[in-house]
Amino acid sequence: MNETRTCDVLIIGAGATGSLAAMVLAEGGLDVVCLEQGSWVEAQDHPHHHADWTWQRKTNWSPDVNKRHHPDDFPVDSDSSQILMWNAVGGSTNIYGAIWPRYRPSDFRKGTEHGMQPDWPIAYEDIAPYYEAADKIVGVSGLAGDPAMPPRAQCPTRPMPFSSVARRLSDGFDSLDWHWWPVEAGAVSQDYDGRPACNNCGICNGCPRGSMSKYSMSVWPKALAAGCELRTHARVLKIEKGPDGRATGALYIDRNTGRTVFQKARIVIVAANGIGTPRLLLASDNLANGNDQVGRYLLHHTLVACEMFVDEPVDGQIGYVASLISRQFAETDVSRGFVNGFNFNCITSTASAGELAAGWFSKARAPWGKGHHDWFQRHFGHSIGVFAIGDDLPNPDNRVTLSDHLTDSDGVPAAVTHYAPGENDRRMMNYMLDRLEELAKACGAFEYSLQDYRDENGVYRTPAWHMIGTCRMGSDPQTSVVNKWNQSWEVPNLFIVDGSVLATGGVVNPTPTISALALRAAVHIRDNFQSLSTTTRSSLAA
Incomplete structure (x- = not known):
């Protein structure tokens, strides 16, 4: 096994939230490494440029991870009709529709409203500035008022x-x-930040032009320019934990060489989506799951x-x-x-x-x-x-678990979802x-x-286009996985920044809210890196 230098921050997943965290932290001067099990999706790879694009959208460009059988994917044993997931730089922004509405203030206080869902530990006002920041990065089109x-x-x-x-x-x-x-749309209606205006072609499942905000084109260039090291074809096997209860890094397969590598880190961020994140934590010796909350409360809408x-x-x-x-x-x-x-x-x-x-x-x-x-x-x-x-009500029996017989090509147990x-x-x-x-x-x-x-x-x-809620944010360590800063209650230098942290589903597409929360968490890590990189579980609880 090969070991690497100890980086400041290790990010697992190069999708929407991983890219935003990488950009903020690298621009803040931190040594950032990001591991992505997929690769880059080039413009010519999209079905838009091919005469058989309808067939491609049903096969190798299907949004359903179980239908296209790409080597970068992992299988999901699911009772939903479709699992929308894309393992690549930019993640599911390579295939999504980029509808861009925000949560409403009431979405954060359902516990107060009727008690059948939890209150978030934050309010709309806490996230509003980060909605604005994400909109500027994406170039959102829309009308205020x-x-x-x-x-x-x-x-x-x-x-x-x-x-x-x-x-x-x-x-x-x-x-x-x-x-x-x-x-509101996560697509630019006029030329913006080096990306061309939408040409109204009408094939809106991902965008090879980058008019629809494909994060590999809108965010990753900024993260790479700031010094983030992105390693593609790096499939993480497990996150390791030291005797002090803190994460020490991640063990991964370099799928380009076949080598097993351990990447050491002071802080670990998981950005692997609402199915991939609980799958990885459960496969990492039940990491951050002393309260049996990891994987529960799966929401699809x-x-x-x-x-x-x-x-x-x-x-x-x-x-x-x-x-x-x-x-x-x-x-x-x-x-x-x-x-x-x-x-x-x-x-x-x-x-x-x-x-x-x-x-x-x-x-x-x-x-x-x-x-x-x-x-x-x-x-x-x-x-x-x-x-x-x-807005579906959370149910602890709607959940992600690990398969006892199905694995990916590197032997990691597949995810099993029930909803x-x-x-x-x-x-x-x-x-x-x-x-x-x-x-x-x-x-x-x-x-x-x-x-x-x-x-x-x-x-x-239901088609599982929105996979959220499986490592939810809360104010009580017994009923949630992360606190209001996306920080694990149990592993204090572990952060989760993808859709699994959403405490409620709202009535809208989740990517704008997920992006805003990722920016907020990344700014918090950047501004408090020294203390967070040495925080213990006892001091976090205090």
Whole structure:
């Protein structure tokens, strides 16, 4: 086994949060090493540049780690229909849609609101400056002034063009007297920080141009310029701990040479996502898990959807993936029969004729044979999609564990995930479906198809696009894994900065909040490095 120098900070994972931590800490003058089990994804690797891009998105560019079987991946034994994960520099920003809404103030105080979720140890006001900082790095496009949200600074770039899809949907929302607002996007609507403006190509699962903020293009160049050492094809086997209870570094396989290497560090940061992080901690001799909380409280969001078709051609196959957001039902109203709320993510359509005909994200499919061309002529370019995303209640039995028989190619046990909605979640989902039907009718749809993500046996099998909550933040060491600074209660020089720390799921895509929290944690580590690098568990508890 080879040993390396002792670095100041070791970061495990080069995705969104790992890149932000690397940038802040390296720019702060610290010696930073980042280990990434994947590699770089070059522009020409994306399916956008290939004639068979529809096929590629179903196979080697599928967002589902279990469908593409890439050598950089690890398997996940899951009862969800899809596990969105991308092991590479930039992580899942290579494949995501970059819808960029923030949490609301009430998302941080659900324990006070109804007691069925915990309060965060921080408030919206604590994270707001870091939302602004992340937005500037990403170049978020959008429009300030949403009356459903706290005041914010103007977005770095102007809103995406108001499309025909957005106009048709806004008319529907207005007729129902429901809230709507142009969606904030992690994509630049004008040239920004060396990246070109969005060209509205409409294939918004990752972006080879970097118009959609792919962190390998927007953040990593800054981290590398500041001196961070990034090692790709470095699969971490386990994090080691010394007799004093502090992390000493990580043992990893250099997959370029086959060597086993131990990287020593004064502080270790884990940024391996809501499944990868608990998997690694559990595989590291149950690290930071004396309270049996690591891996528990897996959240995916309650999710249902509607695909609607309107007579007017709305050209949903072009333009940025999302158009509007509605927070009409985002806050709790117990008269609906459940606590928590949901929002509508209003998206465009698929750019692929084949995907539309085969069933884009609902059960609406073109007939084969007679009537196929007539169906296609009436439906292509006339499609609008709306997702309803709800705040699911945390359940300790929804969790990540280790497989007793399945491993990755280096022998590390695979992750096993279990997720099922609770009674409150199911009541919310039924209510969401009814509201989607109302919206489709208000938009004048001649046809619509609801998607409840149940299989042929009636079992809810959500796509796990959002994997959060499995190492949650809290104020009580017995019921949480990290404190308000993303610092492990049990291993004081271990920090977790990915989506696993989210105490509640909110009703929105989590990447903006995850990014803001990572920036906040990194600034705290940078400004307190000397004391944090020698902190003991007893002094942390005090």
